[in-house]
Amino acid sequence: MWLQIVLFVLVTFLIYKLLFSSKKDYWKKYGIREIDTSHVVSTLDVFIRGKNLALADKYAYDVMGGDKFCGTREMGIPRLILKDLDLIKKIMIKDFDYFTDRRNFFDDPNSALKKMLPSLEGDEWKGVRSAVSPTFTTGKIRRMMEIFNSVGEEWIAELKKRAKAKGGSIEIDVAEVVNGFTVEVIGSSVFGMKTGTIQNPNSVFAEMAAKIVAMGKWKVVKFTLSLVFPGLFKIFRIPLMDMGAMNFFQGILEQGLKERLSGRMKGDKNDFLQLLVEAKKGELKTAGNDELSEFEKDAQLKTGAGEEFDKKQYLTDEVMIAQSLVFFFAGFGTTSNLIVLTMYSLAVHQDVQDKLRREVGTIVKKNGSLDYDDLGKLVYMDMVLNEVLRMFPAAARLERKCVKDYKDPVTGFFAPKGSFVCIPIEAIHSDKRYFANADKFDPEHFSQENKAGRNPYAFLPFGTGPRNCIGMRFALVESKAAIAYLVHNFRMEPTEKTPIPMQTKHAVLQVLPPDDLGLKLIPLNIK
Secondary structure (H helix, E strand, O other): OHHHHHHHHHHHHHHHHHHOOOOOOHHHHHOOOEOOOOOOOOHHHHHHHOOOOHHHHHHHHHHOOOOOEEEEEEOOEEEEEEOOHHHHHHHHHHOHHHOOEOOOOOOOOOOHHHHOHHHOOHHHHHHHHHHHHHHHOHHHHHHOHHHHHHHHHHHHHHHHHHHHHOOOOEEEEHHHHHHHHHHHHHHHHHHOOOOOOOOOOOOHHHHHHHHHHOOOHHHHHHHHHHHHOHHHHHHHOOOOOOHHHHHHHHHHHHHHHHHHHHOOOOOOOOOHHHHHHHHHHOOOOOOOOOOOOHHHHHHOOOOOOOOOOOHHHHOOHHHHHHHHHHHHHHHHHHHHHHHHHHHHHHHHOHHHHHHHHHHHHOOOOOOOOOOHHHHOOOHHHHHHHHHHHHHOOOEOOEEEEOOOOEEOOOOOOEEOOOOEEEEOHHHHHOOOOOOOOOOOOOHHHHOHHHHHOOOHHHOOOOOOOOOOOOOHHHHHHHHHHHHHHHHHHEEEEEOOOOOOOOOOEEEOOEEEOOOOOEEEEEEOOOO
């Protein structure tokens, strides 16, 4: 394995030197201004020092000045960076047919990773997206609120037990505690099973989940290399993910799917796998109010005349298992990070924590549980979570691949077929034209007044358009439930292991909390 990695690095370096190092002024032939970012983040910086690729985006964004877009090269690959929000809207929504695909990380056609929604392209992506979308509507997530409550109550009871054993309060490793909650939620809501992770952070289920989302040094190197030479990963058959963990979860899903399709599994199930089975059988019924937000309206696929997508054709067993695995690849780490970073922000800003606690107290039921619709009424909760997502976006950049030559008649923007268009999320979210106190944690950025005066495309934590994050609603409800349970039952305070200000780290284009982040939890006397 190590020999493969060494050979791979040597070959990719030679190809890079031979094919890309001499490509100067690539965008000049298209009449597009090119900004050199190599002195900000070089290839060596990325591979050896693990430097943040988003730094190059921020540099280009600032140097652009009043320009609406520019061209750059990243590790030899030509790309376009957008700054104008109206142009971003066109690319992501209005003219989406030119930008339907994402960068392909997983090029092994025999891997379940290739069948995950973020990896699919063209008509196959459209078909699977159309088939899967109904499982994420309001009514379907409402069906899972029982799971969020059950896991939340178990989680809080365990934390109180630990605090009592320690004499009244506990200092926690925040990531470990939060992962216990999120892994248990995924176990119940996707696999339909209890994982025991809350009581035992070292359970097999938790261990395998951690292996999938872990971003160690070599994994970062491999992901970075895959950005440049995805085809070589197929030739050398070097996996990006821990295949032992992949096989573990895939085996559980295959058995669960087999039992559901055969009818051997009895009783009502509200988990995601059951929803997929119902979708395949044409039995997925509207449950509750499935109203669409503006975010979801922008995401709707516009089909052409006579264009229909057969759910039975696209929802194969392999595809259904792959979409369930997406919860780990795209949902587990990002949701855990959002909860961790929110806890940190509340601990450091006690006034915000107190205000949120008062709001949450108005909707908690006498038995301590939460109602789905009441969670949606927490205005200040939305403000707090949005501010966390603004300062610490899960993805520092969005990318779309141009599938056919595109020319915008208004701005003159041109994207040749095969080029990558980048939306620098981290740079936009820190632009003081849109967020007055961009360098500070300030939930008031998302007051009704401030939101009304701001272009909605200045805040894109879940992307936008048909290729946005399909699990956005699930992730937010899960996060709101976790934070509501915490602030209602505990006061969160900093410890010596709480860096102030926050020192986030980056892994390729992910924004992650620091390692070993610690907080103190002090139980409240809630009656």
